[in-house]
Amino acid sequence: MQERSFRYLTNLEEESQKGLALETVQKNPRLLTVPDFEYERTKPSLASLSNTASAIDFLRPLGEVGLAVVIFSSFVALLLVLRPLIYGVGGGPSLVGLVTGALPSIPRPSELAESYGINLASLVAIIPLTQVFSAFKKRVEAEQ
Numbered sequence: 759m760q761e762r763s764f765r766y767l768t769n770l771e772e773e774s775q776k777g778l779a780l781e782t783v784q785k786n787p788r789l790l791t792v793p794d795f796e797y798e799r800t801k802p803s804l805a806s807l808s809n810t811a812s813a814i815d816f817l818r819p820l821g822e823v824g825l826a827v828v829i830f831s832s833f834v835a836l837l838l839v840l841r842p843l844i845y846g847v848g849g850g851p852s853l854v855g856l857v858t859g860a861l862p863s864i865p866r867p868s869e870l871a872e873s874y875g876i877n878l879a880s881l882v883a884i885i886p887l888t889q890v891f892s893a894f895k896k897r898v899e900a901e902q
Contacts, residue, residue: 762794770804778804786811 767779767789782804783789789807817824846852851859871878 759793760790763790763792763797766794766797767804767807775804778808782808782811785815 764779764783767783771777771779785808789811814825817828820827843853846855865873868878
């Protein structure tokens, strides 16, 4: 199984990437535990596997829970940074609210049409008329 998985990874290499599969497997040996048919099913790129293997290799000194710690801490950091930007702090306005509040409001289509004196209900009657006209035109063209 490991040989077939490694063979699949080396077949993903292009001329400019010779040795990348070996380097990727050295950084993340667990790639060899994935059956080759799973690689064929998901069709990952060697570049994405290499990037993931580099991240795992970088986090290896943190131990077995290193990846979980990084994911959890980045989630908490994003909450601490993004929450005030989106929702505001202490009942105050958010940064997004301040930016979007300074923009002019976009009128609803019905309000815009009515401001120009257009009744949207009358436009509905045009739809069947255009369909009948289109069918008639196609029939005339087909007869010619």
